Amino acid sequence: MASATAIKPALHVEVRVLDVPGTIVRTDSVQKEVVEWLSTQFLSLRIDQEVKGYEKLQQSAAIDSIKVVDCSANNSETSIYKLDEVRLDVQTYILYNGEDGNSRSSSDDGNDEDSPHFNISQLPSKKFVGLWDSLVFDRPTPATLLRFITRMMTIASNPELDQTLLNWNRLLLLHGPPGTGKTTLCRALAQKLTIRLGGRFTHGKLVEINSPSMLSKWFGESSRLVGKMFEGIHALADDETTLVCILIDEVESLTGMRERVASGNEVGDALRATNQVLTGLDRIKHRSNVMVFCTSNLLSAIDSAFLDRVDIKQFIPNPCASAAYQILRTCFNEFVRCGILVSSEDPQDIADPSCTVSADLNFTMSDWVFMDYEYFPTLQQVNFHLWNRPHSPGRKLWSLAQRAEGLSGRELRRLAFKALALHTFADPTTVLDGLSALARVLDDEHPSFQRENGKESNQYECR
Ligand SMILES: Nc1ncnc2c1ncn2[C@@H]1O[C@H](COP(=O)(O)OP(=O)(O)OP(=O)(O)O)[C@@H](O)[C@H]1O
Ligand SMILES: [Mg+2]
Incomplete structure (x- = not known):
């Protein structure tokens, strides 16, 4: 029997299997093949990694995605795990369509159909x-x-x-x-x-x-x-x-x-x-x-x-400033993805004139540099690459997020939407106009919402 210390932490991998009408997929054999493939072809895997390259597997046609999701070791220092130090826990699943078809009332007298319990x-x-x-x-x-x-x-x-x-x-x-x-x-x-x-x-x-x-x-x-x-x-x-x-x-x-x-x-x-x-x-x-x-x-x-x-x-508290940034970032990136917001065509708009680094850069490299072009970067990237670019979109969004600290997640997602609906007038509009719209909504709706009191109001009535 294995001693407790010999038991390795589990690295959890989720395999989404396609539900193709008319075909029967053996999820257990897909699972077996994926375990075998990962163990022999990879030395390490990273949390949140979408594992690619499975096309050569016999059952690849049945696989929609393979994602590394978590490790029971919960080591905050690393997100990369060597496969010989973990136990692979691969779970396959098929997604069901929405409702069970069983939305129903627990009352049996037939009077409450308009209010299912x-x-x-x-x-x-x-x-x-x-x-x-x-x-x-x-x-x-x-x-x-x-x-x-x-x-x-x-x-x-x-x-x-x-x-x-x-x-x-x-x-x-x-x-x-x-x-x-x-x-x-x-x-x-x-x-x-x-x-x-x-x-x-x-x-x-x-x-x-x-x-x-x-x-x-x-x-x-x-x-x-x-x-x-x-x-x-x-x-x-x-x-x-x-x-x-x-x-x-x-x-x-x-x-x-x-x-x-x-x-x-x-x-x-x-x-x-x-x-x-x-x-x-x-x-x-x-x-x-x-x-x-x-x-x-x-x-x-x-x-x-x-x-x-x-x-x-x-x-479950209201989000802190960095979480508020991440929520606003996903909203703005969604607008960019859908073509509702586009990056400014004039690089001068987003370059920081006081920044000596920009003088060395050809202006075709805008302040989106180092990041996926057009998309708002992670806060880590903002702090690392944009510390001296206060006019870059990422930095501007970060300062707005700091002002919005203490608002609920629901309010933050609504603010991004409301900003564009109230203060922009046609699609597409520029990212900078989108950011100005967000600043206006924050000014109009939360004029006294300062960072200092954000922490206190993080408890309850901050709205
Ligand atoms: N921490 C968060 N991160 C990202 N989005 C959030 C967060 N909190 C809330 N939201 C957004 O707000 C919406 C409302 O969330 P949800 O209904 O789960 O909140 P709740 O805490 O149950 O609210 P209530 O107490 O009013 O029932 C979600 O659909 C989500 O888009
Ligand atoms: Mg709720």
Whole structure:
């Protein structure tokens, strides 16, 4: 038996397999061939690397992409791993089309068709592609959470384990200000978890629960609806080859503090609903193929017995300045990619007249130099290559991002869009006009939003 120290960290690789109608692809044999190919043809792989050159593989026609996504060693010093020092964990997956076709109401009396209480998607789903990469956080929170949940689910699936001696409720709670990516992160985690645990589950289902609708519309009915919802979840979980992920958004509306509701008018209903959720969670924790994700803006309004059951409580803050830059950068690069913004035709527009370096450069090399032509560079590139070019687009965007620190991710993505809609008049427009438009929107909407108070307002009401 291998000793614990001899066990190598896992390097996770995701292989997306094409779903060609009329053909049956053996994902297990694709996986085997890719493992063999990577182990024999590569000495090292880098996190985020899109592995190319697989055309010669026998089953290459079935492969859409191969991507190195994470390493359980979590070494922040390097993103490159030698293959003889890691264990390759290659997971193949096929994307399902959007909804399960099972979007349905948990009420059976037929009166609530306009307000379904939950919605089911097959995982991994086409509609969630890109979510994971679109999220920007100050810390590697998504990868850390994914590793933790994967590990916990693996440990808890050990049939030898005496569950009465350990406590694991399969419950994750993301909390924080509005618009910081909590719901998006839950969906992305469910998608990634299904792929990561592909060796155990053939596919996944994401059950998204519309908690406010259970209370608001069906006053007096809530506890019955919650009970039925958990029955539905148990029925789904009966198929042990399916990973069942449950997303309860705005969980405070279903699990309000019982002390508080007991003193209000809606005593019976809300109180019974909270009790029903707690009972439902206690039953579900014995299902080895279930994981529950919850979000909330109002931790203080959640019942303490519910909070006590949460295994992982993660605060999701507003983005810091560097994360704000990355969010704005992806928005502006998308405008460039679609031809809505174009680089300035006159290099004088973007050259810094006070900069001695530019005098040595032929002006055909604009301040986009060292970077992908026209696209906004990473912050690292800005700091490294553009430190003495304050008028370059990258530097200008960085100073605007610093002013926008403390705004939510949702607000930042909206600002980029609003800037162009309000202050530019035709397509295409220049990148510099786009940046001026962003500066105007920031001036108009957040005139007093200074960097100094950004950190304080990063907590909650900064909008
Ligand atoms: N950290 C982030 N990185 C990138 N985009 C973000 C981030 N946070 C939010 N967004 C953007 O804002 C949108 C809203 O995010 P989401 O609905 O997940 O936020 P939320 O925290 O659940 O908000 P609420 O608390 O209001 O429900 C997302 O579609 C995404 O485009
Ligand atoms: Mg949300």
